[in-house]
Amino acid sequence: MSxxxxxxxxxxxxRRLLGDIGTTTxxxxxxxxxxxxxxxxxxxLITVESIRALAESLEG
Incomplete structure (x- = not known):
């Protein structure tokens, strides 16, 4: 079971999931x-969904 x-x-x-960004960022x-x-x-706590959405918005 995973x-x-x-x-x-x-x-x-x-911060780590977003590429080790700083606390201020x-x-x-x-x-x-x-x-x-x-x-x-x-x-x-930060929602993982919002982290994903931010990362996807930066891909374009």
């Missing part, structure tokens, strides 16, 4: 609405 892909990732993982993308963040208790 592990399912996560729907949410923490900020360091999101990550926050800028969140503030511009290009990445969707959710709060789970005190933890901030």
């Amino acid at each position: 592990n399912p892909e996560p729907s949410l990732v923490d900020r360091p993982t999101a 990550l926050h800028k993308l969140i503030n511009e609405g290009k990445l969707r963040r959710v709060k789970l208790g005190a933890k901030t």
Whole structure:
């Protein structure tokens, strides 16, 4: 049985998935609405769906 892909990732993982972007760039993308963040208790998580959408928008 394989592990399912996560729907949410923490900020360091999101930065890594986007090519090791910096923290400032990550926050800028969140503030511009290009990445969707959710709060789970005190933890901030980024949706994998929004990471994929951003990456696809950069391919063109």
